[in-house]
Amino acid sequence: MKAIIQRVAKASVTVGEEQISSIGKGICVLLGISVEDTRKDTEYMVRKILNLRLFDDENGKHWCKSVMDKQYEVLCVSQFTLQCILKGNKPDYHTAMAAEQSEPFYNDFLEHMRKTYKPEVIKDGTFGAYMQQAKLEKQQQWKEKTRSKGPSESGKEKAASRAEVDPSTSSGAEGDVSSERES
Structure with a gap:
C-alpha cells in the first residue's frame, strides 16, 4: 500500500x-x-x-x-x-x-x-x-473520429491522434x- x-x-x-x-x-x-x-x-x-x-x-x-x-x-x-x-x-x-x-x-x-x-x-x-466515465467518453470520441476521418487517414494522423492526451x-x-x- x-x-x-x-x-x-x-x-x-x-x-x-x-x-x-x-x-x-x-x-x-x-x-x-x-x-x-x-x-x-x-x-x-x-x-x-x-x-x-x-x-x-x-x-x-x-x-x-x-x-x-x-x-x-x-x-x-x-x-x-x-x-x-x-x-x-x-x-x-x-x-x-x-x-x-x-x-x-x-x-x-x-x-x-x-x-x-x-x-x-x-x-x-x-x-x-x-x-468509467472517462472511458465511455473516450470511446465515443474515438467512434466520432474514425467515422469523420474514414479509411483515408494517414499513418501520421493516426499517430498524432493517439498521442493526444486527454487531461481527464x-x-x-x-x-x-x-x-x-x-x-
Whole structure:
C-alpha cells in the first residue's frame, strides 16, 4: 500500500460536473492498493496516516500535532496509479490490486479509518466512477473520429491522434481532486 498525503486548507473531489466530497482544513490522502496488501497493512496505514505529526501546535511549534489532535478532516481518494512500475516509458500496473478486489479492500480501509477516528470527518469519492466515465467518453470520441476521418487517414494522423492526451484520464483518480495547500 502506498499513500501520498498532503496538508490542505480545503479539498474536494468532483466526478463529472458533480462535487462528491469536500473538506475544510485537514489532509488529502491518495491511496494505492497493491496485490500483496493485507488487513494488517490497512491497520498500519490507518494508524500512520491519522497519527502523522503534520501540523503546528498552539505555540507555533512545527510538526507536532496530528490530524486527530487538531480535529481536522480527511479526504481519501483511491489511486491505483501509485502502484505503477515504469518499464522504459510504459507504465505497468500489474502490482496494483484489480478493481474487483480493491474496491472492497478500499471500503474496508475507509471503515477502519472511520472507526479509529470520527466517521463524520472521513470523506471520499465514488470508487472508479471517473475512470468509467472517462472511458465511455473516450470511446465515443474515438467512434466520432474514425467515422469523420474514414479509411483515408494517414499513418501520421493516426499517430498524432493517439498521442493526444486527454487531461481527464491522466490522474487515475476517481474524479478531479482539487485542493488548496496550507501555507
